[in-house]
Amino acid sequence: MISDTFVPQRLDRATPFYIAGHRGLVGSAIWRQLVAKGFDNLIGRSSSEVDLRDRDAVFGFFATEKPRNVVLAAAKVGGIMANNTYPVDFLSENMRIQLNVLDAALEHGVERLLFLGSSCIYPKLAPQPIKEEYLLTGHLEPTNDAYAIAKIAGILHIQAVRRQYGLPWISAMPTNLYGQGDNFSPQGSHVLPALIRRYDEARREGTEAVTNWGTGSPRREFLHVDDMASACLHLLENYDGPDQVNVGTGRDSTIKEVAQIVAEEVGYTGRIEWDTSKPDGTPRKLLDITMLRESGWEPSIGLREGIASTIAWYRDHVNVVRS
Ligand SMILES: NC(=O)c1ccc[n+]([C@@H]2O[C@H](COP(=O)([O-])OP(=O)(O)OC[C@H]3O[C@@H](n4cnc5c(N)ncnc54)[C@H](OP(=O)(O)O)[C@@H]3O)[C@@H](O)[C@H]2O)c1
8 A cells, every 4th residue: 555645756866874784695685786886985894883772872863864864784694404493583673673773763864764674574385476565464474583583573463553654664574585685604604695606506516417306396486685675766766555565476386396407507508307205395476566566666687687687696606605
């Protein structure tokens, strides 16, 4: 729902704009996007400069820097394994980061704020494609429920600020993201960077067969992080409403198709095998992006093109990527 009174507005390029998490996958893409669009008063701090779990540090930072626009892309993020093993860390750290940043932003009168969540906020058995209105209509996927609850609290926090203070703060829920700056570590990474690393290593080592978990039949949606960054700026300039906005491509592919593209693009010529004794996970996970489309935005980076550029970036940075 887009509010009746909101007027789409180009953000002023000189206004102080804080990107929390500006060194991460999403935050760094948003930073690049804003620089490309002429923003020249961007503010970023690493976690060692301002630990967002530290309330005093966050309030001190806002008092000094006085940002007027904020994107909250700082979070403790991880794959299924990490989420399932350390649920307390994912709940506690994300709740503290959000609470501190949103409270400080309120106290210091931040005008436009975008909170980033994730598609794991939706019920495990939500009908596909997943519409925004399915939030809080069923049980969560247990392996990342602690993380999801923290993100749901963030969405509700944004809605509460709108209700109580009338500020035009918004939330966006991206699908699986990938691209330059991703986490390629075997323990912490998501499916696409994990496939890129595995197949590129197999190519280098001349491995005859690579075995993947499951049947390869689950369908997943992947959005290039530069498209995500473009959607974030678009939403900040064109959308206002209490509902979180899904951000995706509206298209999904089987894991088998994705593995095939990765193998072709890295130049791996060995066999691709599937260990069907391993679990597949949810058969399908696709966001309904009607709301985003209706606000006037479309993705522009195709999956093969995005995977190819991510592989090129990975190879250029193989010694410095998170691993
Ligand atoms: N990646 C995906 O596929 C995906 C999908 C959907 C939604 N999202 C959402 O997008 C957001 C960003 O994710 P991402 O993939 O960009 O994660 P990421 O690459 O791991 O980056 C997270 C960023 O958060 C910062 N951070 C973490 N803890 C901090 C702390 N205590 N104090 C200050 N900064 C802290 C880190 O700063 P330092 O580098 O300085 O330590 C890092 O730059 C998250 O809300 C996530 O839920 C991501």
